[in-house]
Amino acid sequence: MTRIVAGTAGGRVLEVPVRGTRPTSDRVREAVFSRLEHQGSVDGAHVLDLYAGSGALALEAMSRGADDATLVDAARAAVEVCRRNVRALGLTRVRVAQQPAERFVREVPSRPWDLVFLDPPYDVAASELVQVLGHLAQPGALAPEAVVVVERRARDAEPSWPGGLGLVARKDYGETAVYYLEPFAGADEGDDGVPGADASAAGSVPTGS
Template structure:
């Protein structure tokens, strides 16, 4: 069973596709969002959840105070699950579901649309495909935006394109999480 960990929808269960997705465990989501809240990256943020699956990461962000969330997945069962979860949690209008490939969606990004981007691709996604997705994400983030990649602990670290710079990484069992920030935030005058 997958459920929202905290916030306005805390404890509510989510529909998860029977196959084809790997939902982030509650333990990892709790640790991930604890780190993101420490970075002040969730409250009021515009959030993009790529490879959304059930939408658990993006919906967790909405539950914890994100202003607007976009869930992107290309699998019909995942898109259907996301839509059902958005309706069940009463988040229509704050959370949009986009049925598209990540490649096509990020190719259209142009401008500082998002403050937080969450990427939880299939574990078998190659390094080149992840790098291409991150190139598009880099164009679609605002100064100070935080980008998170979740992969197998056996996978190689993401290659962060400019202006994204690595912040941190954490390992939770077989899951590795990397954090980066849009570098313009570090160049702002004090």
């Protein structure tokens, strides 16, 4: 069972798609939001939830004081579940879009994102994930103090982060690895106009649970 952990909708149960979705556990979500709230990244945030599934991450952010949120998923069933969850929680200022993540992020938003979640199915190729992150790293997509949260399987190789995004921390929770990325200035752009990979930008990375 998936629930909103805290905030105005705390304790409310969320519907989850029957298949094709791996919801973030309540334990992991609580740990992620504890960190994000501690650094002031949730209250008033403009939130993007890619590969949204049930929408649990963005809806948790809204429950905890985010300003607005956009939930994106390519699967029609997931989008319908997201919309039902939004209605059931009585939340406003939430948009749900049926579109592949890679296509959605090609367009620079009218307002830069403050907080972005990417929790793709584990079978989504790392190359697709890096392409999506590359578009997020383009000028105007992220606010200067934005945080990008990426979930992957802990035993999988760490993705090659694109230029324009620096790895701040990695935290492991059982089978789940959570990466925290932030934008940085002065990134070189690749031939296609999307920032290229720059693995050296991350520096040392704290680990643990």
